[in-house]
């Protein structure tokens with residue numbers, strides 16, 4: 091059964107580790123992540139962007155697929171199904187469809203409007219027993235057509251949003267979705283420390299997990315980050331493994347064209363990536 095991300099993140103904050111959010115795109119992605127979480131005995135959050143939800147045939151399809159896999163694969167670790175960077179309307183649609191966790195990304199609105207809309211969704215999430223993530227300070231890079239410049243959040247604005255009763259808070263600290271440019275100055279730990287000081291026990295979320303060096307990840311966790319989002323890295327690993335399979339001509343040997351064979355190396359590559367991240371985040375055996 092899907093669970094809210096509240097308990098797993100409060101435990102992570104108290105225990106100074108982070109839970110991974112891994113974004114899903116299809117059945118292979120979802121299976122690979124769930125099986126790895128079970129093998130690692132780790133709690134996990136499946137992230138679904140609005141674009142990915144549309145790609146998979148709508149939020150109800152996603153809920154049906156994930157619930158079916160939890161049962162069919164005997165997954166017993168805590169799993170949250172989370173809307174990633176949701177619009178207000180997307181958040182409502184996912185609540186309706188049966189997601190267990192929602193992100194409302196109001197970071198592009200003026201802070202008053204972000205507060206107003208987040209407040210409404212806090213009430214809805216509470217009523218339904220779901221977790222809610224809010225965002226202050228846009229995350230850089232492009233994701234599903236949403237382009238952010240990699241701002242550093244204002245700690246007082248973070249405090250105002252945290253006090254609305256959200257479950258977890260994403261604060262921009264110079265992080266970017268996708269690969270980091272050569273001249274990236276790194277995460278702003280000064281901002282992170284100031285945000286943590288203003289928001290106390292609130293679990294903080296680090297987006298753009300792909301390509302952040304291990305020492306920065308560990309420092310971010312020590313400063314209150316309890317949830318780390320990874321998307322691009324699984325995509326790159328899947329693509330590289332699939333490319334290798336085809337370049338080696340394996341799809342032309344025997345029944346190598348069978349999708350169950352063709353996609354298998356990519357699935358294994360996702361599993362390896364997820365495992366490595368869970369070890370780095372410290373959430374192994376925290377189910």
Ligand code: 13P
Nearest residue numbers: 268297298300319321322
């Ligand atoms: P990456 O694609 O950079 O790993 O970012 C993922 C993310 O933050 C999803 O919200």
